[in-house]
Amino acid sequence: MKKIILSITMIAVGMTMANAQKLFSTKAGQIKFNATGGVEKIAAVNNQVDSKMVDKTGQIVFSLLVNGFIFDNQLMKDHFEENYLETTKYSKADFKGFITNISTVDFSKNGKYNVTVDGSLTIHGVTQKVSTAGTLTIANGKPSIVGVFKIKIKEYGITGLYIGEKIASEAEISVDCKYD
């Protein structure tokens, strides 16, 4: 009888281990965008991106404060916040999605994997579906993600005189997050 109890215990513990999900997170991820349309560089960087990822399910979220973007030029930042992104109304932007091929990633050994990410991106209070490719790197059990994708600015309800001129109609967004 004891053997039966023991074996059932083992099985149950084993199941628990197998189901355990690991959560990776960072509060210092980097997201850049470049929307240069003319000669003047229209680009900014945010180094305080909050991101979390789950290894088993591939679920991934990114979140940032829009007024955390740093520009070369204060005036451009003011225009970005007040006239384009309307940060007093929409203070955050986020992405919620899944790494669809997470099963191919082995978190236990070092390596580079091409991953695809599907999800919904919310900017300026407007949510759009986004699908993109990126690279997931495992180094000493810690993952990091880099990826680049483009969005059409007007699809997010952002309006303004210079979109399509000085400001490109598509913004290139680069993501670089190292998780703990």
Place this chain on the structure above:
Amino acid sequence: MYSLKKPTQTLILVVFVLFLSNKLIAQDIDLFKMQEAQDKKDQANKRDLVTATFKTTRMVNGQSIENVGKGIMDLKISHRFGTVNTGAYNFFGLDQATMRIGMDYGITNRLMVGIGRSTFNKEFDGFLKFRILRQSTGRRSFPFSVSYVATSIYQSVKPAETTYQIYQTDHFFYVHQLIFARKFNDYFSLQLVPTLVHYNIVPLTTSENDLYSVGVGFRQRISKRVNLTGEYYYQINPVTGTYNTLSLGFDIETGGHVFQLHFTNSTGINEKSVITETTGQWDKGDIHFGFNISRVFTIVKPKAMANAKF
């Protein structure tokens, strides 16, 4: 109490406990729900500094609450044409002009300095502007911003013949201003500016060396690019023969610059000449058309941008 004499019961208990713990430990993590909870928490704790109370560092003639950012140089060229009531012969004032060319620089996000040269009385000016308090919203909100501006002006026009000795110090004038400003919403901002103008030498023996005044300025957004602005200084102890300055204009934003177009009864452009030496009267038609052009240059990039590659 409990013995292994009843193994079946033990088995059931163990299985049940493990099943339960399994449930607890391996409960699926839902990041979307976590994020929503985080957003709610952040919303409750957020504190934002209010930015862009006014569109640029000047209302029309006088200082606004705004500073240029750290490492930014702002080249400003200001023109005031002659008065419109000079008629068609002078092309309604456009034949004449006074101007000021100046350069402002942000040492930190709180401290800016500037220098300038005006044609009116051939005056040089230098100022520093410091943000003391900043309006903020959310947790630990504060309802308005406060800045201090100190300006000194050197008048280099050759003094008229006098019976008394003119010293070098007699060419200097000092202006101290406290600016209280509030951005009510994205559309409307207001500021109040108690001001002291000090003359080292006064034009008339009856004049006082310390002249007090209070300025008021507003901005009303008309469209995303165009704001209506106004500025008025009330002199508490005015110099005889001068009037309070009133200016109305538009701030037009065009990407890297802010273009200001306005009408004012002041001929000069620095604080001393605007507040205490305005001889024009609006109701007599002594109105000058004028404009300020501002172009900003990034001298020192923010660290994060300098390190980021695009």
